[in-house]
Amino acid sequence: MKRWLQMVLMALALSGATATMAQVKTDLAYLPKAVSYDPAVPLPESVLGYPVGTWHVRHDQLVNYMYALAESSERVSIEEMGRSHEQRPLVLLTFSAAKNQAKMESIRQQHLQSLDGKADGDLPLVLWMGYSVHGDEPSGANAAMLIAYYLAAAQGPQIDTLLEEAVILMEPALNPDGLSRFAQWANMHKGKNLVADPNHREHWQHWPSGRTNHYWFDLNRDWLLLTHPESRARLSHFHKWRPHVVTDFHEMGTNSTYFFQPGVPSRKNPWTPDNNVSLTEAMGEHHARALDESGQLYFTQEAFDDFYYGKGSTYPDAHGSVGILFEQASSRGHLQSSEHGELSFVQTIQNQVTTSLSTFSGALANKASLSAHLRGFAGESLELAKKDELSGYLLSEKHDKSRFRALLEILKQHQIRINGLEKSVERNGRRFAPEDSVFVSLNQPQYRLIKSIFSTRKNFADNTFYDVSNWNLPLAFNIDYEEIERGFWRKLPLGDTLPNLNGARSELQQDAYAYAFSWQDSASPALLQDLLEQGIQAKISSTAFTATTDQGKVSFEPGAVIVPSALKQPEQWRRLLQNSANEQGIKVWSVTTGLTPQGNDLGSRSMATLSAPKVMLVGGAGTSQYEAGEIWHYLDQRVGLPLTIVDMDRLQGVSLANYTHIIMADGNFSAIAQEQTDAIQEWVKQGGVLITQKRAAKWASEQDILNATFVSDKELDNAFDTSGLSYGDQDRLAAKKRISGTVFNADLDLSHPLAFGFTRSQISFLRNSTLAMHVPAKPFLTVSRYTQTPLQAGYVSEEFQQLLAGKANLVAHRLGQGKVIGVTDNLSFRGYWYGTHRILSNALYLSDFIDVEG
Template identity: 60%
Template sequence: MKLWHQLVIFCLFCSMLAQGQPSKASDYLPKGLTFDATVPTPESVLGYPVGQWHVRHDQLVHYMTLLAKSSPRVSIDEIGRTHEQRPLLMLKFTSKANQQRLDGLKEKHLQGLVEGDVEDAPLVIWLGYSVHGDEPSGANASMLVAYYLAAAQGKEVEALLEKAIVLIDPSLNPDGLSRFAQWANMHKGQNLVADKVHREHVQAWPGARTNHYWFDLNRDWLLLTHPESRARIAQFHQWRPNVMADFHEMGTDSTYFFQPGVPSRKNPWTPDANVTLTNSLAKFHAAAFDKTGQLYFTEEGFDDFYYGKGSTYPDALGSVGILFEQASSRGHLQDSVHGPLAFPDTVQNQVLTSLSTLEGALENASALKRYQQEFAQDTLKLAREDEVAGYLLTEAEDMSRMRALLAILKQHQIEIKGLSKDMEREGKTFLAQNSIFIPLEQPNYRLIKSIFSTRTSFEDNTFYDVSNWNLPLAFNIDYAPVERRFWRKLPLTDTVPGFMQTPLTLQQNAYAYVFSWQDSQAPRLLKALLDEGVQAKIASTGFSAQTTQGNVSLKPGAIILPKGLKQPGDWVEIIDRQARTLGIPVWSVVTGLTEQGSDLGSRKMLMAKAPKVLLVGGESTSQYELGEVWHALDLRLGIAASLVEVERLAKIDLSQYSHVIMVDGNYKSISEQISKSLEQWINAGGVLIAQKRAAKFAADKDWLKANFLSKEDINSAFDFNNLIYADKENLKSRQDVAGAVFEAELDLSHPLFFGYREPTLSYLRDSNLIMRMPNRPFVAPSRYTRAPLKAGYASEEIQRLIASSANVVAHNVGKGKVIAVVDNLNFRGYWYGTSRVLSNALYLASFIDAEG
């Protein structure tokens, strides 16, 4: 019996599954198979059938480890650890003989990406499950698929394993999966409750979709902010799979989706041949569901545009990424418009499409392998025909920011060159010690074009996610394209600068020690020193200090560590150790007199204080944005912030906090008592940092002296005449801003922008919240330019409304400050260019002195 015939029987069985709870793994798998009795079944290890309870990640790891020990078809690696130290696994399934020569087969596959005969190379299929923790059907199904590959007997399975290597990532988000398993299991009774309002189906904030820091890991494949993504990308480049399947869940009232997605929303750098192969594989999924009579859909709702998702990142590199979306029971049983949806049914469908993926990939093996080779050849041709040969990047002051960008590029296997000498380009100086060149003539051409894109017009203006993710703009790195005709004049070298500043030897008994605020790690160094008892002052103006290395000019924000303050006995050793750890040079100052600017004892030098931060969260706030701030404070700045839900604010003594941070959310339900407490706290000296709708809330309370455009103001910018019902979706996309880059002009003399060098800055904007330019001086240190759209999509109407409006407003309120921002400063943890504003708001707010 051929594998496809087995699947037909399997599908017929699936349609009857809902009639009873599966009691064993074979109930989920094709009928007529026998299984190796020495390989443990999932139920024999778990103590219950898959689907009866939600599997915890530790149980998943335990089962997969036993599977690898018991079957010669399986090998397993721990490829990394999550923030919560859960192991990330990669299982490799192939025949026993292939396992003995796995490295050689992998090398043969990789060689075939470029040249040679690919027919004898193995087909590599990657199955990745449950990147969202509360979409658990995939991770639970992974045990059944793994058992099938490890234990199923027969010529068809053996033929698959002889010709292919199947990689299984059983849980893309172990921390989120574990949170959700605990939530679902703790609310399960002997009698399942299908009612949608039952607590099992309504997770408590912040929910389990996200990872430890509340990030959506399915947006992190390109950005690599988290260890889960970094481990996964390393594996992707080791294997470069032909097919990469990504198993998700969606709303309970949905059916089942598999790609292709919306045809007009394909990334323009993805070849049409990718869609052709996706359609070929889709026929196998459709046939499987046709046999069961289940509902499904394609080519709507989901797109293939953003290269930072699990089903689209592969498309940029010659693999075929496939997104699967199963209607979610969000627990064990839930009512839907199609009737009660049981958790075992959702698991069954993920098993079904996992096996149809294997079947379809095997049937299309030759086409898939040829496609990867043709993709590489076509990519090289595109690169050679491109008028742009590559990009020059430079950063002279903030080495840490440049290193962070380079780390991402290197993990994506992007080739980087250095310069053997300084050069001029379009009026800019590119110093060899501070510059790199990224050539386009390399295998990752399409990915590079994507991450340097400044495109602003698109065939379809509706986006499932962001419309731009330009990395140099995100990192605020100066760059310039290099035309092909100029390329050969570049003084290129394989030696790439390390972007590490030379540590300086501290002179004992110096009058003071100073370091610049220009490096984005400077706030972390300041916090580390304050934590160890070192006293510091912050300069409000620039000055020139006499040091053992000569005269050094320092810009506003510089940190002074004077001997004349009460310092710990080993303070010089503390400074030296912490500065070397973070790679920031510290100068030894010989006198308090300065040749230019204020002397070191000036009243313009304020005492530095470690911020005591309260983060406001809860049901009405954005877990994503709060997680981004928490991540920035914790991992970038070394600040231990207190997380408090909105409803608990009434019981909190705010006087013990220097800063309160409120992110995007709906704050209309905040009680008058809480509002009064916040207002009194601000007037007494507190600093409120309000982002997006939190800024609008502050304005509504009259703490922030700024006005916002109303919904009616925005609507009035659009012409509604002659619209038909079919125009509704397009109108909405024109009224929204879906992740586009906007440019603003900065007041570099303002404390919020100490450490910035250029007078413009790129912000990531993902809302149509618009703050009018205040008519008071000194309160709006950042405002959008007259032509603000830099990259991504925004309608002309929205662009006109945003142009010249304020996006940062800061002023006094009593003895305190309110700092309002209408953009997301820490977007997805990688928008380094604007995250510095948060650092400045925490340490430099005392310098702000403007009346609102």
């Protein structure tokens, strides 16, 4: 690009932008001064009724403004990508010159073709501007309105060049539900006179915070996992466009300054090419100049990393885009004191405006390099694939089609090609049959992402992790898979037809003695819950048996559900059963007699009668909003169970007798009074089931409710030799004493009711805490324990590996007439850890079979 144009665009980013006071009189105070604006395009203040930053914008107000903007300018188009959980629209705006808007689909197609080497020419850059994935980091979403106005209304040769040379996609609020929740909180505590005192209620959100979405998930961890509709909508459009640059605007602690990437150099994902860092640095020079000009403090290359491919600033890096993280010190309200003086909401918005503009100038100044990087990315990835000793991965799951289907759906959304098998393959003693196996080849443009998804790496150049150190998807889904070396690839009978994983359809015999279905599919709990809610009476078996059906003899494993005709059933119950089974894709068998050829008969006492569980989840201040939300999401979305959520500080006012099960996720439960602890213990003794996870399990053990002991903090510290360490070794020691999210292998007792439905004793758990539970001395209490070499993937120090080897991670026992269950790991981690979340279902529906005293 010509020198004069770079200078003009730099001036565009730096001219003006001085809104640093607590209030502004007009939106134009945020924007470049040496620019005229089209009076036909509405300022945000003309739609909101006040200048941006006066109040925290709600999502509905933001969307209303964006539609008004699109109606006023031929530079703007807007579309709805999807809806959030709370049915708020997820909008994407496209900004470009009017002549580009008229042929936008052609530009998009040519852009995608250029990535495959099928189109050349000087095509526009594609820039994706993403704001406020965390709802309580609202400066980005508020800045988005100002940047949108600038792109639609600014006049002059500089803006004309930008819009001719680029297509700018804008997602103004990545987390509509959280943004609206936080806006309500901040606005309801704003007075006529702004209060900067950090102790003011405005700066202390109630539980759950606005950071999270409807189910209290961190959406900035969901780009890879795709648990939520917000992420799925975004990803489909990301692949529809494959942008050159993706921005990710955040906020951090009030006493910080401003951060932009690159982050810590040694903490880059190893599959991200070095050229990505170079381009990020080149863009960073523009951010630095812009912040220098406006007199703002900032930092780079520290604190934040680029490792986990599930974040908004790192997922793009796996696709040839340049993802850039911005972190602004947060006012967490309208005005707050900090060690750098009073920080206003207005100032936080201003800084996000400034770096949005510097992103435009930096991208255009580096257009040729960004274009070359993206165009060459797929080819470079394929070259890496050719050098890899592996050709891909064989995956198989025979018994649980729902779980396998969920994994493959994620892979497909990431544009990963999957092949079926035309005939069976034997590999290392395993049989991979066409009806339940697939092959994921490394010879495709998504090579880097696939290597990351299947990674079992345990050692890293820098062992400090801001987030998880592994996210192996097959391990998370408990899917059997085999690495296939390059020499074996040609022996694979690959085909284009994938196995049918859509589930079976049932045609029930109307005069059957009973009906039965297996517990092995992940959708079985949802089917059972649906039946119980419709008043259909069912039994569940604690033992294996063989039944005589209208299609012959069928074997059922423990946990199988029986719906007998002999029990009093509601009207048209067979039709209800068939409809529910077909909706879930679960095969229901028509049993012709209660006499079984093998195993207990259908009237046996080993067949327990079920009733719909009434479940309370303890939430509120002191509990982890993330882990409580994961449990809520699993039971609500996957199982269809109505869940009562009670804040911890309200427990004393709630009758526990109304509930059959209480679930306590991770948290600090020291605030529970002894009187309430005694009430919980007595409730268990009277027949209740208490399910505790992580620190809740430790609390239950300390209260003599759970018969388990935990490794003390002193024992944990003593596991690390600190002799000879210097002052500068503190960070290294802290990294060794932290477990940020790794995969541990455990032996599961398949004979235990909590393991019914599982078919393999080896199972992968997600571990993200340093809690360690001793194996109880009493037999039969331990449901699962780590293997002697438990680390499967991710980083854990040698000291912790030795300490955790052989330790129990899941125990259960009877207490009086009730049951207590304790687990040290996260069973429903981020909504995608399908391999273990059914343990939670088993705890709800099969706990009656736990019959050993603690």
